[in-house]
């Protein structure tokens with residue numbers, strides 16, 4: 001707890017710390033002013049450079065903003081022995097470091113605040129009584145708004161000091177939630193820290209129950225990697241992938257508050273948006289199109305147009321004719337087919353190979369042709385015509401359209417891979433007249449993406465964070481995997497929350513599809529969100545939805561409010577609204593979660609009752625703290641209080657009971673402080 005020693009003015013530690021805070025803020029202001037005053041007119045030779053530099057400076061100015069309600073530092077470490085910090089200059093003595101969101105230095109360049117990601121900060125998260133890591137004192141600071149109001153000390157090597165649970169940490173965890181997701185830099189837990197600071201070269205997969213901090217860990221990991229490998233990742237790029245736009249809006253503030261403004265965000269659908277999606281597949285067809293076997297079908301289909309030559313190529317140059325015989329052309333083509341290179345690259349290599357064969361003949365005839373001659377021969381009309389016939393260009397969308405509309409073509413490519421029934425299942429009932437009028441589904445877009453990659457290689461980013469991964473199909477994993485083929489990934493998910501017919505059953509398999517079979521799987525089990533009683537209630541579903549998983553624990557001390565209210569059918573809407581009103585008497589946000597089919601009726605009822613609300617992903621404010629959440633969008637989100645309307649309808653909204661119960665499990669685990677379940681239909685037996 002914060003201990004306020006007797007108020008001798010000169011020695012009050014809180015005053016001293018406040019003074020350091022004021023000095024640090026002044027130093028940050030000076031850093032910002034210095035950056036703002038930079039005059040780049042003299043140093044840039046041309047306008048392109050000037051533009052790049054100006055935008056870099058603008059980014060830096062933004063990153064140097066002093067956010068009034070985010071404390072500049074949240075902790076302090078006093079070391080026993082001075083620490084050599086390399087490029088992070090140490091304080092005067094090298095003993096004491098203030099840990100904060102970003103690095104702040106004074107006019108002499110000495111550090112006032114050290115970035116939480118610096119090596120010297122790590123013991124703040126990892127030091128313990130068992131392993132103090134040279135730390136004499138760990139101090140945590142408590143803030144109200146921007147004002148420093150408390151501190152709490154641990155003397156890690158003092159055998160007489162009792163081990164206590166940090167009250168400030170607990171307060172941070174129990175804080176009511178409002179608005180979008182926040183960073184957790186002040187309270188990252190040791191097992192989370194290990195994942196956050198994992199090596200860039202390593203792909204890690206995190207399995208964790210609801211509210212165990214997977215999303216938080218993934219975002220902090222990107223921030224850490226950008227700090228530790230800034231240049232490399234600035235070149236290659238980083239990307240956070242989430243399930244939908246409202247989720248991405250919910251998490252989009254976290255990285256900017258950590259000073260990272262450059263990380264891109266996307267949904268899987270956006271990654272593969274080669275065509276407009278306007279159709280929906282049935283569950284069986286979607287599952288088949290998402291099956292990894294489709295990769296083999298596509299691989300064959302892309303090469304299906306390659307025709308072995310039956311005529312020689314004859315090149316006329318001046319008075320001479322050079323002839324490459326059929327058998328040699330066949331050899332060239334077969335060699336290209338056997339090699340693991342992209343279709344378009346092989347197609348570009350082919351005219352050069354043919355030209356090379358011509359050059360060999362020229363040399364044998366005593367000529368001395370150089371590279372220019374080879375290029376000219378490669379562009380010779382006879383060679384070009386032959387290449388076009390042998391290795392025709394492939395349009396990925398056209399190819400997929402043909403597969404889905406031409407039964408004979410599909411049968412040929414899927415021979416031994418898909419059964420006749422499976423082929424029938426994915427064929428379009430009514431083939432479009434042209435590829436342009438095709439109505440594509442989400443799964444079709446993924447197939448087109450795979451075909452694109454078979455034709456020419458997809459560029460790889462440096463690091464990709466894949467959140468809510470459990471819902472991806474094998475083909476979607478492949479689409480993500482090719483975007484980090486030479487980089488690494490952080491894969492986050494919970495098997496119990498998989499709500500697609502093709503949801504991940506095993507992480508080992510999923511990592512195989514991602515192209516990272518060697519990645520290790522870490523498990524997070526400490527829950528930061530859901531109150532104990534609520535997680536215990538939701539966990540009754542686990543035997544039915546993911547028997548291999550154990551229950552997440554809750555580290556929240558507040559017991560949380562939990563109630564189940566059975567009502568008569570005609571009272572359902574009114575009772576649900578009453579429960580919302582009751583929830584809104586508390587501080588923080590309220591989420592009303594309901595089956596998608598129930599949302600229009602509830603929206604009307606809310607409007608009739610004059611209760612304003614927002615949609616998921618929209619920001620709540622003091623006047624409107626209620627969000628109406630269709631169950632299908634609840635994943636990854638959280639609200640202080642949750643009112644869950646009619647669980648049976650949530651289950652029935654899904655194509656099969658297991659998916660329905662998983663959807664219900666997601667809905668039951670969104671609450672931070674309290675959950676009220678209102679139902680007219682009997683609850684699913686698994687909850688009883």
Ligand SMILES: Nc1ncnc2c1ncn2[C@@H]1O[C@H](COP(=O)(O)OP(=O)(O)OP(=O)(O)O)[C@@H](O)[C@H]1O
Nearest residue numbers: 184187188189210211212213214215216528529636
């Ligand atoms: N170390 C921590 N200190 C304080 N709060 C934390 C910590 N770790 C996680 N949290 C908070 O717990 C809540 C749940 O975290 P998060 O959303 O990352 O969990 P999740 O595992 O992704 O959940 P879900 O499975 O529902 O998607 C968030 O409000 C997050 O800020």
